[in-house]
Amino acid sequence: MLSKKTKYGLKALTFLAKRDDKSPVQISEIAEQENISQKFLESILLTLRKNGFLGSKKGKGGGYYLIKEPQEISMTQVMRVLEGPIAMVPCVSLNFYEKCDDCPDENTCGVNKLMLQVRDSALEIYRNNTLADLI
Amino acid sequence: MLSKKTKYGLKALTFLAKRDDKSPVQISEIAEQENISQKFLESILLTLRKNGFLGSKKGKGGGYYLIKEPQEISMTQVMRVLEGPIAMVPCVSLNFYEKCDDCPDENTCGVNKLMLQVRDSALEIYRNNTLADLI
DNA sequence: TGCATACTCTATTAAATCTATAGGATAATA
DNA sequence: TATTATCCTATAGATTTAATAGAGTATGCA
Numbered sequence: 001m002l003s004k005k006t007k008y009g010l011k012a013l014t015f016l017a018k019r020d021d022k023s024p025v026q027i028s029e030i031a032e033q034e035n036i037s038q039k040f041l042e043s044i045l046l047t048l049r050k051n052g053f054l055g056s057k058k059g060k061g062g063g064y065y066l067i068k069e070p071q072e073i074s075m076t077q078v079m080r081v082l083e084g085p086i087a088m089v090p091c092v093s094l095n096f097y098e099k100c101d102d103c104p105d106e107n108t109c110g111v112n113k114l115m116l117q118v119r120d121s122a123l124e125i126y127r128n129n130t131l132a133d134l135i
Numbered sequence: 136m137l138s139k140k141t142k143y144g145l146k147a148l149t150f151l152a153k154r155d156d157k158s159p160v161q162i163s164e165i166a167e168q169e170n171i172s173q174k175f176l177e178s179i180l181l182t183l184r185k186n187g188f189l190g191s192k193k194g195k196g197g198g199y200y201l202i203k204e205p206q207e208i209s210m211t212q213v214m215r216v217l218e219g220p221i222a223m224v225p226c227v228s229l230n231f232y233e234k235c236d237d238c239p240d241e242n243t244c245g246v247n248k249l250m251l252q253v254r255d256s257a258l259e260i261y262r263n264n265t266l267a268d269l270i
Numbered sequence: 271t272g273c274a275t276a277c278t279c280t281a282t283t284a285a286a287t288c289t290a291t292a293g294g295a296t297a298a299t300a
Numbered sequence: 301t302a303t304t305a306t307c308c309t310a311t312a313g314a315t316t317t318a319a320t321a322g323a324g325t326a327t328g329c330a
Contacts, residue, residue: 001220002246003316003318007246024276028276040318040319046279057276058277059275059326059328060274061275062277062326102170110145110146110149110270111137111145114210114264114268121257121259122257124256133248134249135245139290140288159305161304172289172290175290178308184307191306192297193296193304194297194299197297
């Protein structure tokens with residue numbers, strides 16, 4: 001299941017990408033328009049900024065804004081930052097690999113075999129979609 | 136993330152499918168061989184039985200056994216029973232559809248658009264894999 | 271300088287879900 | 301009738317997610 005964090009983060013990014021100009025938008029405006037708890041959204045936008053997707057400006061006239069073109073923001077990056085591993089099990093994760101402690105051999109593990117395919121197919125979707133494609 | 140329930144369930148099914156004969160196998164044997172908590176596995180096998188994947192026999196010589204051929208057990212069915220919806224958001228779920236209360240229009244929602252693709256690609260993988268393919 | 275604005279950051283709580291365990295009930299076998 | 305092994309419900313413990321609170325910091329403007 002997709003977390004609210006990811007869902008809200010994607011919605012916020014989409015909201016910003018839809019706008020014509022790149023002037024800062026206040027958290028409160030995004031929260032209101034997208035029906036998101038403002039405080040919760042606050043923390044999400046913060047991590048998006050820390051990971052290089054957004055810029056921010058404090059004080060009057062401040063807010064958040066995209067610092068890259070929508071078509072340059074791959075869903076792979078966004079998903080990894082917000083949702084974490086794309087793989088459903090750590091033993092098939094490219095960026096968050098971890099061995100299963102209950103599994104003696106990954107090469108003969110059916111779960112591994114299946115989840116490897118699922119990871120690859122999801123990855124292909126994310127690679128083929130940028131923020132611009134969500135609009 | 137794949138739940139332990141699903142992971143253990145798949146492992147148990149695979150374990151049974153690997154065997155040549157179809158005589159009942161005790162929970163304790165599967166649990167030991169696959170490094171799964173016996174009590175937890177008990178409840179998992181129970182739901183697999185209730186959903187038509189396994190048969191069971193009580194008393195001495197009892198246990199669980201497959202009641203269909205491995206190549207007839209689609210991963211789509213297994214995943215839905217153990218893990219629940221294949222979609223990552225309810226608004227793109229075929230079997231567990233639910234409208235998002237924060238989203239005014241699914242047709243213009245970027246999250247919906249993306250997750251629809253992810254669902255379809257996952258579904259294709261599950262459709263193309265039977266229990267026999269995991270061995 | 272002083273004030274209002276809006277993001278920054280940490281900590282905490284509340285809720286939900288997942289994982290695991292306990293223990294008695296039921297059915298089959300010998 | 302004793303033994304074996306599944307059946308079933310309830311519950312406890314752990315983890316994760318979602319949301320909130322509140323003080324701190326930087327900015328713009330009069």
